[in-house]
Amino acid sequence: MSEVVSFRPRRVRFVAIPAAAGLIALFVVIAVLLRNTPTGAYFEVSDQIAMAMVGVLLACGVLLLTRPRVRAQAEWIEVRNLLGSTRYAWSDIRGLSFPDGSAWARLELPADEYISIMAVQSADGPRAVTAMRTLRALYKDATATV
Structure with missing residues (x-):
């Protein structure tokens, strides 16, 4: 049995990981600010959590590029x-x-x-x-x- 060689992309990780972290941070900030809108719409805590989870899901999609x-x-x-x-x-x-x-x-x-x-x-x-x-x-x- 010979040695196994393995290769993974490198440059995409330098872009995807910070982009995923940025997406999560952006959607968490949006979720926090969602409660206080001048539009008259009322957002509950569940809406804020859902907004943060959208950021997590988008970040997971971006991280698929590192797979x-x-x-x-x-x-x-x-x-x-x-x-x-x-x-x-x-x-x-x-x-x-x-x-x-x-x-x-x-x-x-x-x-x-x-x-x-x-x-x-x-x-x-x-x-x-x-x-x-x-x-x-x-x-x-x-x-x-x-």
Whole structure:
């Protein structure tokens, strides 16, 4: 059994985590100020709590962007994007690519299908290059022994 390599996006975390904290803070402030409106509408504590919870839900949505990960070893590659995770044997993969102008790398599958690898993002620059070189080396080694 070989060592498992793992890659996650970096730059998106530097943006998403402060944005999520800012959303929560903004909606908590709105919830606190909601009670005193000059419109004549009357808001109760439950309305204030609901407003704060909207901020929490929006923050959770933003934090989903930090979830992608790719893990690989000599026998398989596992891609976790926003909502799901799938493991593929290297023998099921036709190649790895990073098309020009694309935001993410991708796994080329049979029948002209592909899966985006959101963990390897062009915004990460040299880290994405390192990740692709590592993944391509694993793919090359796995397909050479078949």
